[in-house]
Amino acid sequence: MQAARSLASTRVLEAADLADTLAVLHRDPVANAFVATRVEAVGLDPWRLGGEMWGWFDQDGRLESLCYAGANLVPINAGPVAVHAFAERARRQGRRCSSIVGPAAATAGLWALLERSWGPAREVRGHQPLMATSEPAAAVTPDPLVRRVRRDEIDLLLPACVAMFTEEVGISPLAGDGGLLYQARVAELVSTGRSFARISERGEVVFKAEIGAVTKGACQIQGVWVAPAHRGKRLSESGMAAVLDFALREVAPVVSLYVNDFNLPARAAYRRVGFREVGAFMSVLF
Structure with missing residues (x-):
């Protein structure tokens, strides 16, 4: 029953959802840069985007979570309920991607739900530190030949x-x-x-x-x-x-x-x- 309710709260996003989609992506511009760069450039049309953008809506109808489903499956701002919904949609569709990649907790949740039907994986990299800076290098001189x-x-x-x-x-x-x-x-x-x-x-x-x-x-x-x-x-x-x-x-x-x-x-x-x-x-x- 829970899976059915979760699935009912997801759908493929369309052009009219663009502003709400960008708002979700911009909540964490560092973690979401990979997907946001595509959406900002071409919008949500699947052909131009290279895949579908799935949206998960809360009980009040607000778009809260995303999942890019193209060459990669990428969960975005996805808590446990949204992850469950995205995994169910992905399982029913069948694997079309070459990888699942994204924030560690959501990606681990997706894989735990999909491994039985999509596995085995060629490799699982469970922890990949995300690093960032807003300052030029202070302790290293830039290579002038680059x-x-x-x-x-x-x-x-x-x-x-x-x-x-x-x-x-x-x-x-x-x-x-x-x-x-x-x-x-x-x-x-x-x-x-x-x-x-x-x-x-x-x-x-x-x-x-x-x-x-x-x-x-x-x-x-x-x-x-x-x-x-x-x-x-x-x-x-x-x-x-x-x-x-x-x-x-x-x-x-x-x-x-x-x-x-x-x-x-x-x-x-x-x-x-x-x-x-x-x-x-x-x-x-x-």
Whole structure:
């Protein structure tokens, strides 16, 4: 009975729900940057958004929680009742996503309800610290050689992006469609001035990072990578300090990222740059 009531209080959101959806997303601009950047850019049309946005309404008909259902399943501002409702809808629909990712408590709740029908997962990353800062690096000098990647350098950048993705996720982004969507995403970030790198005179990408999500209130740095031959030289610190400067000066007042808890060197590097933990994400990879 509870599941039926919960399911009845959810529906796919439409254009008329946009203002209320943005209000929910803006309650936590740091945690919700990934989804908010898409909604702010294209609205709620599923074709343009790349998936449906589900809404959970309280007993008074107010929109309180969201769940983005696209390539990722992402719960937003979702308490236990909303999580139950979203899990029931997701179970009935069947798995169409490659991961469940979002704030740790809600994501853990979704996975607990979906594991029997959707499992097993390829990997579960139960605690990924969410870090943020609104200040430039004080203890690390920005690398002056880190700059925006030019459009004519996409072919130089792409192998580094593929290496980063494969190392981070465990599978190549070139699988499936031959990498067409991934290459388009890399090109989009370069063309919009959100891809940064240190590239040697020989054309080697030494360090790279992207500002992958941008909203009015916050942005999120993604894809941080140092070439294996150059690791241990603290280039991630100076590189991140440079990207942080760009982001605060030109993009958003708060800059965030999230990192695997087992990646102790990266967590230490981000702390030295000035990032502090403000929450935790969880990822379930299929």
